[in-house]
Amino acid sequence: MAEHKISDEVMANTELLAKLALTDEEREKSRQEMEKILGYVDKLNELDTEGVEPLISLFPVENVFREDKVVNGDMRDELVDLAPRKKDGQYLVPKTVE
Template sequence: MAKQIIDDTVMENVEILAKLALTEEERKKAKEKMQEMLDYVDKLNELDTDGIEPLSHTFSMGNVFREDVVTNGDDRDAMLDNAPKCKDGQYQVPKTVQ
């Protein structure tokens, strides 16, 4: 596989897509950093991974969710006891729209 090179055209496209306005110095640094990333990926691609199962985690994962069980119920009166004001079983708040 041919080595990928970050050139000025690629940098212009990245700037447009990311809505960036880089100075020449920032563009040069970003170009170098992006090239370093691509070089690292190329280095990783040199590894022999034949017979290795792809994984998303280093350990097996199972469903860690639990059933959603309501424990406090609907105790509206207790909740309204905490309200500064209530009216007809609802919270009463100051009017915000005129």
């Protein structure tokens, strides 16, 4: 397993992208944690996955198709009646552009 060393430049870019301002102590701890993560991922590359189909989801996912049905129908008149101001079956709104 190759040992991963994260450079100061990579740490600076990581801080910038994550919008973090780390102290020297926090930066060093983060560097160590990131190196552990890279080591773990590198270790996963040693697994023999020959013949193993990639997994998309842990749970079986099936599309549920349903017939489209209109459930509320034409409520235009009822909705216009709720407006505080209306004219000729339409909403009446204040003029916003002269």
